[in-house]
Amino acid sequence: MKTISVNAIDVYVVDLHEAVSFYIGILGLEDCGESAPGHMCRAGDLHIYLQGGCTPRYQDRDACGVCPVLGAESITSMRDHLAAHGVLISGFKVYSDEFAMFKFLDPCGNQLAFAGPP
Numbered sequence: 001m002k003t004i005s006v007n008a009i010d011v012y013v014v015d016l017h018e019a020v021s022f023y024i025g026i027l028g029l030e031d032c033g034e035s036a037p038g039h040m041c042r043a044g045d046l047h048i049y050l051q052g053g054c055t056p057r058y059q060d061r062d063a064c065g066v067c068p069v070l071g072a073e074s075i076t077s078m079r080d081h082l083a084a085h086g087v088l089i090s091g092f093k094v095y096s097d098e099f100a101m102f103k104f105l106d107p108c109g110n111q112l113a114f115a116g117p118p
Helices: 016-026 075-084
Strands: 008-012 030-035 038-043 046-051 089-096 099-105 111-116
Touching (some): 016 030, 016 038, 016 046, 075 089, 075 111
Parallel strands (some): 008 046
Antiparallel strands (some): 038 046, 099 111
């Protein structure tokens, strides 16, 4: 038996309203609606489930954990968009004419990344 897909990523957040505003309003994920006790959104074929009322498991962002890597048409444009909303960007690097990447934290301290064309 083998795993054939990743169906969703659960993101545990303290404040569900703040997380929904960030993931849908700022990151631009598709709003799939409330799904008690949280909220479902989507990036392409991947569902991201925001579950509120939680405490981040890893307080140290360098600790091991899951880091969803999202895509965008332009990584540089997404970096600029997030920075304009006060999101601290780390590790922005252009590796080639076809690939760039950076990491950032959501309002609850969960680490995420964007990767794709510069």
